[in-house]
Amino acid sequence: MNLVQIERQKKPLKPYLITAAIIPIFSLLLVYLMAIIAQYEMSEPIPNQVNTSSYVFFGQISFIGNVAGFVCLGATMLVKYVMEAYSERNIYLTLGYPVSRTKVFASKLFLCLSVIGIGVFVSIFVTNTLFFISESFYQLVDDQLSFQSVLSQLPLMFTGVILVIAICLIALFIGWLKNSIPLVIISAILLYSIPSNLFSSGNTLIMVVLAVVLFVISLVVVNVLKNKVLRLEA
Template sequence: MIKLIKLELRRNNIRTYVIASIIITIVMLGFLYLFSYAPKLEPTDKDLEVFLGYNNLIPMFGVLNMTAFCVLSAVMYSKFIIEEYSGKRSILLFSYPVSRKKILCSKLTVVSIFTIFSMIISNLIIFLIFGETEKSMQLVSGDFTASIMLQVIKITIVMAFIAASIGIIATGIGFIKKSVAATIVSAVLLASLMCNIVANIASSFTVIYIFGLIMIFVGILFSINLINKVNLMEVE
């Protein structure tokens, strides 16, 4: 499996996705400052009160960053799986003296691990920078303490796994039509749904964790279904 993972990394230009992750981090850092400063622009706007404290700000920002990495994950899956198993390209994959299951699992592993780790690193860098600037700027009510950073870490890990799971679910949907567009659109729609859910339960971390476990379970089911479909594919 490790050799197959190394092969996938050589066959696909992972540097492109690293650059994309860096760009996402820079843009999301800007959004975090925008969210934090928004209540000061319109003090009477009750809708902006959700950004006043860290308990709401952390999950709200976490799900926004998750949406960006969901799209990145969908783009990677489109390249690694949808395009690879479309048309004559699948003939080359099926000619390898390795089981179809192992080849697909290596692709799923590469994209999932990249999505999870890149989002965790991105979010932690963003909040570490934000935490340092908060010592002098005080955009958000309350001090940025170690317990706040611990909340950031917990939410980030959950959101990172949700992002990877949504990417797999979107790939399963796009695989039906062998459509890159369907994969990316599905990821955007699923991430948008997640944003709406978190917006309503932002202060309930327990519910977010439970929902995260459900998404991971669904992602595993879609992975199994995807493996079964590839095993039953006929070479065109």
């Protein structure tokens, strides 16, 4: 944990925590926008599509908005805390730590992933809670709010954590291979577009399976990056 504290002191977390606090606000606004649009939507429901006047649908909107925000935040953090630390400008200082290279690398990853992992879980919870509370005062959704509606969001919250961490790690790997910081951000956005499109089309189970597959790939990616760090020359 001492190494994690050092990382926090070198680069303050405050800007990222502020951003993490803003994401659920924008996600909530997105949910309200979709709820208002759904109220005035006059077209008939499309077969095999999620009912846009159900709480399941708005739980998905909350998921998509929050995960998208934390994918971008996580990619940015990994660039700043990990990739830049092993750039030509900073590599001498990074490799100069009188501790194991693996521990230094792990501490940087742990700091970033703990922020985005806990952040996306809390963010989805906050967005959904505020929306459900507001529904008890002024109902926008033509559906019956029940305990089952609330409980059904819990698996999505854990899926969001897995998905954000996996996508960010894979994006870091792609950017590291090409030594390109912009590629990390672009890769993260493109990778997230796949499960989000599946999810928005109602393929929830496929999206969850894809999230698990991406997470397994991310574990392999971390091991490859760790070996690269061990082979670096100061």
